[in-house]
Amino acid sequence: MARIIVNATHKGGEGKTTNSIMLAEYAALVRGLKTLIIDMDPQANLSGRYIKMEYDPAYKGGKIPALHPDYEPEIDEDWDGRSSIANIFYGEEVIPYPTSINNLELLPAHSIKLQDAEAVTKNEVVEKVHLQLKRFLELPDVQKNYEIIIIDTPPSKGPLTIAAIKAATHVVIPAQMEQFSIEGIFGMLQLWKQETYSRSKDNPITLVGILPNQVRDINLHKSFREDLSKRKEIAGYLMPHTIKKRAIYTEILVENANPKCIFELSKKDVARNEYERACDYIMERVLHHG
């Protein structure tokens, strides 16, 4: 059974997208697992790392995925050549894009289609959106082709985030050790708790933990982390690794960065080691503990 990890917190800027990228590339490159990364965020930042995103002529500022490399206009008469994860909400076929990283495939975002799905309010439609990603990921073809599936979510608690949670087997909450961020953790935990109640024993949703992210050597970050670890119930869910705020983590996201991936840095590199340890912790939990 494919393990499905969702990086979620409804507060923006916590490092969901960066963390999704790191985990997916770690799984594919370091572990050699067949990996699929899914971009559920209408901002489509993650998609842009792996494929060219075009500005949507129909929608200012919106992005659509470039033509699929397998697209042949002469043969594919009933396909416009583009595919995104949003297709699942419109009854359209989904075709993952290959990436420059071995073992890693991408289902990109489609800004306007995802936003429309996020904006549904009618009850029966909302329910369909909630379950659609789960239905898609349960398809035998998907299960057969991937060992690890990573989902990046938009910074909200809307239908797209809920759909990701409903589909997930594991949840990671990246968070800064700051006031608003910790309030954000609380909101996300509520969502996770709600979901655990609707799961059966053989299909649990496991909270891998809270990953302290963008940590700086300041009193505030240290105190908050300590406060959390002093609470017995919380301590078990606070990952023993922290990710420091480092320029390299944003530098590698730049187009034409060299190297492009943190796991291509020297094995002695401090940043690589830091993220690799965190990814290793998460992946061990995901693969071997529930």
Next chain:
Amino acid sequence: MAKRKVFQISDTLADGLEETLSSAKNYSGELRVDVIPLKKIETDPENPRDLALTIDDIYNKVAPSDPDYVRKLQEINSLESIANSIKDQGIINPIVVYKHGDKYRLVAGERRTLASILAGKMDIQAKILDSKPNELKISLLQWIENIERSDLSLYERLKNLEKIARAYALSKNIGVEQITITELSQLIGCVKSHALNYRAVLNADAQIKALIFANKIKNLEKAALLSGIQSTVAREHVISACLAGATLKKLKTMVEQSKSTPSLRLPRPSLKQGRQASSVNLGSTKNRDVAKIIIDSVLKNQALAHLRDQFQQVDWSDYKTVSETFNLLLRRLEELHV
């Protein structure tokens, strides 16, 4: 030196995080609460039902040709008031179901389910179990659900309790009568004094159980008291008083008194060993008046007039005194007829 700044996560926030994590950890998988469509709920054909009314009856109306027509209409009537409160406020406690194919089968909450359909609801809140729970678990769940109902009769409680006891005894490979008070109190979650009463009723004989099932004995304490009386005569006596509406206090007094009365023993068949009978059994009676009549009649005999003084101040209402008095008369007569 400048003062070092101190930061702290507020207790409210930290408490909230902690509570959320611990409740999710403790209940996930055990307690799936969800809203499910009423159309997908069915009763468990293997579980005995109290109601004649079925889920179909509510959807399709009871046909006048139905053999249970009158009973079913009465049952619908009795559900109206729950249905009305469900219309206003929904159900307070979720029902309990388990998954069976694409349907859900009821473990507890049949009345709430029927009333919700009656109220025109489409869905209902339910605790969903993954599979059919075993007999003990089902009966315990029903017990917990039922115990909150104020209108639950002793008959219904006893029926429920018998199921729990049977299932528990089976799981422990013991007889129902071997279940201890401690075990019972832990099983159904009540204090030992209460469990003591329940156990007495549970182990009551067929006669008392029949009276409970006929709804003639409705009080647990009374039923327990009656089941504990050993003497057949005293028991008959106390049971009839109970059926006549005697209070618990009165019944207790009667039981106390009966303990001091020699009880009538059923003749036990025994092998005669050829020993000659050497005494006459003058029998026994629970009617104190009969004893008085015999004693008075004997003393009317002029030849015994001198004995009358010894039989003046007798408390004829006390069994023990009357018996002693009769014995005294026998001894005096023996002295006269050596």
